Amino acid sequence: MSYKITVIPGDGIGKEITDSAVEVLEKVDEKFGLGLSYTYKDAGGTAYDKFGTPLPDDTIEACKASDGVLFGAVGGDKWDNVDPALRPEKAILGLRKNLGLYANLRPVKVADALVEYSPLKPELVKGVDLVIVRELIGGIYFGDKCESEQHNGAERAWDLENYSVPEVDRIAKLAFETAKLRRGKVTSVDKANVLATSRLWRRTVAKVAESYPDVELNNLYVDNCAMQLAIRPTQFDVIVTGNLFGDILSDEAAVVGGSIGMMPSASIGTSTSLYEPIHGSAPDIAGKGIANPMGTILSAAMLLRYSLHEEAAAKAIEAAVDKALADGYRTPDLWKEGFQKANTEEITKVICERI
Amino acid sequence: MSYKITVIPGDGIGKEITDSAVEVLEKVDEKFGLGLSYTYKDAGGTAYDKFGTPLPDDTIEACKASDGVLFGAVGGDKWDNVDPALRPEKAILGLRKNLGLYANLRPVKVADALVEYSPLKPELVKGVDLVIVRELIGGIYFGDKCESEQHNGAERAWDLENYSVPEVDRIAKLAFETAKLRRGKVTSVDKANVLATSRLWRRTVAKVAESYPDVELNNLYVDNCAMQLAIRPTQFDVIVTGNLFGDILSDEAAVVGGSIGMMPSASIGTSTSLYEPIHGSAPDIAGKGIANPMGTILSAAMLLRYSLHEEAAAKAIEAAVDKALADGYRTPDLWKEGFQKANTEEITKVICERI
């Protein structure tokens, strides 16, 4: 048995957090005999500085040739004045498109020990356990666009929001499959009272639902969903939505969860998938050794689960993170009086010891 | 002096809440000698049932001929199976388009007495005082759309997101003018890292900003704004954004504010403007006399302020509502042990007595 993992540290704290996650992966590898090997590649601003492009072909090729990609974070003020087409975030969009990463899974599950970190009242957050399934390579993100044209005597710009039946069908199936393994509830989010694309979305999801009689389907308008996530987030199991609505709602849901530094994500492709924490590259604290690596560590656990089907190893990591928190360890972003402060290196060690 | 107000009760609780607001308007009229007169018109499901259309021409004409429109709410399950083009919410979209209601203003100001009703922790909500300025007759809401077509061998649907420079210019100016009278801070929300429309939006807003040296401008991506509204809502003064992002963010902001039943809105037109509470028609409690009319009453205050320039009368209403709350009166949606429960009629009386 052997698996090839491509590691893309990226920019800012990317190196520290991926180093930490790899250390944890090596620990489970030792225990479960997984045979993991790592190839490091550049992307983002760092790649732009070295090669003049945020996403070298070589990085794409390495990803395609591997069993899973562990991604840190990209971006930073440093590249604010770079040509928009070459900015760090183009690496993310490029990887999504080139690897066909059609679904972004964002679990928001609040550990009891972390309930108090949510801006919401603890009684609303306790027990939250939802997954957002966001379509990732369609919609208005990748539709035709026009930066500037004359129209009715004025300058205008436009972007085409669009979805095809096969695109919606694929993401809906993934959502229903996900719900089947969870609490059996799918909430599909759209704006069908205004958008034609949403009406196609809604009727396609309804069709997929017919094959899943044991899963309950609800439709919610995006504005209402933005409300409900703040009013009663425990009502949700699986939320499925398009690229743009997913971008907004998954960030809102992450905040509800409380500790952004803890949140992992998986971007599922047809062959290779990519795993990354949801937080950014935090250039202000880069290199200080104080970044919270747990979002990346939990992303590595998702890699083990979804790409390598090594469920036991995935669970071992998740349990170790829970245990570290329950034992009172907190990275600086989460630290409060009465807890044990642990920097990046220390929390990594604490987690490894619990595996 | 005399002013003509068109009242559109609409569906569900619409009649009760507009009756209540008109009672309060009559009270300030008595006190300030405004010379208000009222014309009642139908819209929404009620209009559909009577006339076969949710928005009779007669209603549009009456609105155009008046100095301001007071709107209740429309919609209800009853009309779920009506042809989409004739559903109650088409009345809202039709009024926006026909009256040229280009800007929706949604103040979110949390009275100290109501801080505890927010799902957010009280310390995050105390002092929130922001306004969302949403563009209301452009963007993807009114762009070309296609319900179904064949494209690359599959069925797809599409909607065109688009903004012209004059559209953005107009809404941006309103936002800066609004900020000048407040704390001098505008946050423009877009998705300029992905959408061409957002890039035009951002450069047009930047241009408008040059004429307002005393107002500070910040740009925020919509996903980040969805987070910040939940993390630290007090950071915002005026938020300006497009139609779709505004729909989502203003509902999220309303929830943060806590008591949806209290929130007013103004939809500003080039000649007539329209005022309505942000909550829906609540068919489940319609006719029971227990609806919270305060969102409508505060909308009537906005009508006095923006359409009639009767600032003193507007302030008198707002002060009376604050006083009613401070004196411990609560409608059923807000009632808790230790407070005085007041139904629609009772709270209206309590507010009138305080004018």
Ligand SMILES: CC(C)[C@H](C(=O)O)[C@@H](O)C(=O)O
């Ligand atoms: C960086 C940006 C293009 C990206 C997106 O909008 O998808 C990010 O916000 C995300 O959610 O991963």
Ligand SMILES: CC(C)[C@H](C(=O)O)[C@@H](O)C(=O)O
């Ligand atoms: C009813 C609907 C079309 C409308 C909108 O999306 O604008 C509503 O959500 C609102 O915000 O007033």
